[in-house]
Amino acid sequence: MAAVSMRLPVARKAVGPSAPRGGEKHLVAPGDTITTDTGYMRGHGTYVEEEKLIASVAGAVERVNKLVCVRALKTRYNGEVGDIVVGRITEVQQKRWKVETNSRLDSVLLLSSMNLPGGELRRRSAEDELAMRDYLQEGDLISAEVQSVFSDGAVSLHTRSLKYGKLGQGVLVQVSPSLVKRQKTHFHDLPCGASVILGNNGFIWIYPTPEQKDEEAGGFTTNLEPVPLSDREVISRLRNCIVALVTQNLMLFDTSILYCYEASLSHQIKDILKPEVMEEIVLETRQRLLDLEG
Amino acid sequence: MAATELLSDEGYRADGRRPAELRKVRARMGVFTQADGSAYIEQGNTKALAVVYGPHEIRGPRSKALPDRALVNCRYSMATFSTGERRRRPHGDRQAGELALLLRQTFEAAILTQLYPRSQIDIYVQILQADGGNYCAGVNAATLAVMDAGIPMRDYVCASSAGLAEDTPLADLSSPEEAAGGPQLVLALLPAAGHIALLQLSARLHQERLEAALEAAGAACHALHAVLDRVVRERLREVTALLGD
Numbered sequence: 001m002a003a004v005s006m007r008l009p010v011a012r013k014a015v016g017p018s019a020p021r022g023g024e025k026h027l028v029a030p031g032d033t034i035t036t037d038t039g040y041m042r043g044h045g046t047y048v049e050e051e052k053l054i055a056s057v058a059g060a061v062e063r064v065n066k067l068v069c070v071r072a073l074k075t076r077y078n079g080e081v082g083d084i085v086v087g088r089i090t091e092v093q094q095k096r097w098k099v100e101t102n103s104r105l106d107s108v109l110l111l112s113s114m115n116l117p118g119g120e121l122r123r124r125s126a127e128d129e130l131a132m133r134d135y136l137q138e139g140d141l142i143s144a145e146v147q148s149v150f151s152d153g154a155v156s157l158h159t160r161s162l163k164y165g166k167l168g169q170g171v172l173v174q175v176s177p178s179l180v181k182r183q184k185t186h187f188h189d190l191p192c193g194a195s196v197i198l199g200n201n202g203f204i205w206i207y208p209t210p211e212q213k214d215e216e217a218g219g220f221t222t223n224l225e226p227v228p229l230s231d232r233e234v235i236s237r238l239r240n241c242i243v244a245l246v247t248q249n250l251m252l253f254d255t256s257i258l259y260c261y262e263a264s265l266s267h268q269i270k271d272i273l274k275p276e277v278m279e280e281i282v283l284e285t286r287q288r289l290l291d292l293e294g
Numbered sequence: 295m296a297a298t299e300l301l302s303d304e305g306y307r308a309d310g311r312r313p314a315e316l317r318k319v320r321a322r323m324g325v326f327t328q329a330d331g332s333a334y335i336e337q338g339n340t341k342a343l344a345v346v347y348g349p350h351e352i353r354g355p356r357s358k359a360l361p362d363r364a365l366v367n368c369r370y371s372m373a374t375f376s377t378g379e380r381r382r383r384p385h386g387d388r389q390a391g392e393l394a395l396l397l398r399q400t401f402e403a404a405i406l407t408q409l410y411p412r413s414q415i416d417i418y419v420q421i422l423q424a425d426g427g428n429y430c431a432g433v434n435a436a437t438l439a440v441m442d443a444g445i446p447m448r449d450y451v452c453a454s455s456a457g458l459a460e461d462t463p464l465a466d467l468s469s470p471e472e473a474a475g476g477p478q479l480v481l482a483l484l485p486a487a488g489h490i491a492l493l494q495l496s497a498r499l500h501q502e503r504l505e506a507a508l509e510a511a512g513a514a515c516h517a518l519h520a521v522l523d524r525v526v527r528e529r530l531r532e533v534t535a536l537l538g539d
Contacts, residue, residue, distance in 0.1 A: 025534055027530045027531065027534065028528060029441070029450070029523055029527065029530070030441060030446070030447045030448065030449055030450060030486075031447075031448065031450055031484070031485070031486035032486075033486075045446060047406065047446070047448070054448075054486075054508070056406055056446035056447055056448065057441070057444055057445070057446050057447070058441045058444075058526050058529075058530055059444075059530065060530075060534055072444030073442075073444065073529075073530065073533050073534070074330075074331075074442065074443070074444050075443075075444035075445075076330065076348075076349060076350070077438045090351075098351075100351070104348075104349040104350065104410050105349075105350075105351050105412060105413055106351040125509035152411050153410070160431060166500040248536065249533060249537055250536075251537070256518070268354045288476075
């Protein structure tokens, strides 16, 4: 006889600081006039009509000298050079792959901007073009770095480092890009026994920590050895922790994920997704992060 | 005929409202996590759900892509159980197709589509319960969903209907009032600038009475704007407080 627990959905209660820190922010909604002063420059999330600066998205106003922007709470990913992204191949074209990266247009990964097996300085021949599908095919997940951003907002990627390349076994979590904190490194080997890639585009990849670091193949051979149960448990726990942090709008970075993981250890993995448990562990994480800041 | 029944001798409507009074509005943003933006609205017994995906790469034929702006793709559907009589509409009907087109026109006027060349924005509206002003509820829900997705818009789009009982304009018609057969005016307004995104008149109306009906619908849109604005600001405050600095 299996015990079945049934639950009804209720409105989410957000746990968090009762009063916003750092003073009241200037919040605007579309159509609100931000300023009638013509001395300001128009930034993202604003437009000018009849010499008035008007907000076009709902969010907080940010001023940098003369530049006025409105940052929306949640948007699609806007690429910036140097960002680490995780993406999924959607199309194989002549000399390039199209990659879905939660951006406004699919990103491109050129054949010439990736390391092929057999050394960095190898010439790309017609055979390579024909064999593109052997390297990456539709549906494959990759990690890459943003090489450049085109004028229409599309992004060009590169994988010219052994860090990047095809992703093997693991779990993908999709979150809002605004919840991923920008840091020096987005590849983390967590002490709990798994690694995460926190893509700037909100795609998060959780995978077992690889044993040997120096991979020769340039990241095209995927390890298909079965992952031990203990590793899988750690990965699923991390996944549920990340989901918990995201539902409570907490920024994601290595420390917050680790604290949340530690806070969750007293619960079963599947219980982390229960709203009351989620609330409890996120509250504890938030408190520890605040203590850390001092 | 119908006109006498629409308004009682005391000046109240069948559901107890005054002529210019709206039905109770309840709205919520961000009801789904999967979509880029989503919203739910109740206007009286009319309930609508809107979901926005995008801007994203064009799905389907590449030739649909516009070189200078985003393509707005809309779908309007009514749930099987939304009307008094249960009806399955597997592929939508003619009316749904037309309303989807109107929805598209409305939102092309409001969204700053030129910021996203060659991409596509999907707006899906579903009516869960139909009790008059379905299209208006759909537009209002879609406005909140677009805002939730962080897509730049000129302004809110607020829609409301208006009708006439003899000479008295009635705002926000309910289903029995729509069925009474009087003229009905649907107005979608960008309230801050007062631009009209859509104006639809379902029956012949004398020119002299148009002004009054338009005014009533406009006032209803402004009232709705105030309500929606409150919902948006409430949500903004909530989320920014959570995000901290």
